[in-house]
Amino acid sequence: MKSASETDRLLIKRIRSGDGDAWGDLISRYEGRLLAFVESRIGRRAASEDIVQEAFVGFLTSLPNYDGRRSLESYLFSICAYKLTDHMRREGRRPALPLSAGADSGGEWQLASSARGASSIARSGERRNLEETAIVEALQQQVSRWKERGDWVKLQCIELLFVRGWANKEVAGELSITEQQVANYKFDFLARMRAIVRKQGLSEDIFPEIYSE
Amino acid sequence: MASKFTHADLEAYLDEALVPTEMSEIESQLRTDVQLGRELAAINARRDAGVHTLGEIWRRQRISCPTREQLGSFLLGALAPEQADYIAFHIEKAGCRFCRANHDDLKAQQEEANDAVATRRKKYFQSSAGYLRK
Numbered sequence: 001m002k003s004a005s006e007t008d009r010l011l012i013k014r015i016r017s018g019d020g021d022a023w024g025d026l027i028s029r030y031e032g033r034l035l036a037f038v039e040s041r042i043g044r045r046a047a048s049e050d051i052v053q054e055a056f057v058g059f060l061t062s063l064p065n066y067d068g069r070r071s072l073e074s075y076l077f078s079i080c081a082y083k084l085t086d087h088m089r090r091e092g093r094r095p096a097l098p099l100s101a102g103a104d105s106g107g108e109w110q111l112a113s114s115a116r117g118a119s120s121i122a123r124s125g126e127r128r129n130l131e132e133t134a135i136v137e138a139l140q141q142q143v144s145r146w147k148e149r150g151d152w153v154k155l156q157c158i159e160l161l162f163v164r165g166w167a168n169k170e171v172a173g174e175l176s177i178t179e180q181q182v183a184n185y186k187f188d189f190l191a192r193m194r195a196i197v198r199k200q201g202l203s204e205d206i207f208p209e210i211y212s213e
Numbered sequence: 214m215a216s217k218f219t220h221a222d223l224e225a226y227l228d229e230a231l232v233p234t235e236m237s238e239i240e241s242q243l244r245t246d247v248q249l250g251r252e253l254a255a256i257n258a259r260r261d262a263g264v265h266t267l268g269e270i271w272r273r274q275r276i277s278c279p280t281r282e283q284l285g286s287f288l289l290g291a292l293a294p295e296q297a298d299y300i301a302f303h304i305e306k307a308g309c310r311f312c313r314a315n316h317d318d319l320k321a322q323q324e325e326a327n328d329a330v331a332t333r334r335k336k337y338f339q340s341s342a343g344y345l346r347k
Contacts, residue, residue, distance in 0.1 A: 017346065023338065028334055031333065033311075036314040049336070056341045060341055071275070085229050098250050139270065156299070159307045162268045163268045163307055164222070164306075164307060165220050174306065207264075210267070
């Protein structure tokens, strides 16, 4: 997991003690990328600036919950995404989702009890974070190795398969490689992920896609 | 009717991490496509039940994202061709919203008038500094 840089850690420390100059530095450092993130979605400069403004206020009010293990940029983007989603809902551009997936679509994933308490969900959140941390390091090591070796096609292949969810055939066409090569890269990658899950003592049930091939 | 969006696309939509044109397409389709709404609700239910996907972890943890310095070098044309090709792929084909935002910001910094940036930063500061710990 990418954590906050040393510069960001020092900034946060100063901001926590009420240092206005540090707060100004953080704004200068991050506002441009947050504005670009929001503006690419809603296209209006004034409204985008309002959302970034709300995100900065949101950051200060949530600062006691920021633990520094997560990168500051990712944390700010997540607050901005939340404010953006909220804005889109208020404008009626982002439709509300049904509360239930319905019996004919993924009903097997419905929770056993609809009266599940907030504390139970919070505990699940903590467990999910631990499980995620266990696999993040393995993913980062794998990607670093590909980058160091110049295995750019392998990296692109796995990114299209798992981050975009493309089919083997589409990936092969995009990267000008054979479907067999895509299948081989996928097989090797999944084998490595399965080994990590086993080594970390994680349940197979929480990473079903790794075992679906 | 099965949606034309992949499962990974729908996860990215829920996280506000899909490319803006596809975010809008999903929002538009959601108005008439009940099944699409159910697919999204099913993803939320799976997440709530504790199921992970590699794609969502990869995206959220920025597993393959270049650094901001590398994006700056990319804009200056100062990277090795293979690395530059990968960054172009990551932004255009993998559709990384966060790297796109950094890229667009760095590009804007080269073009935007300094006084406009200073005015904006001052506005953010004045509207939020009251929340600093006293």
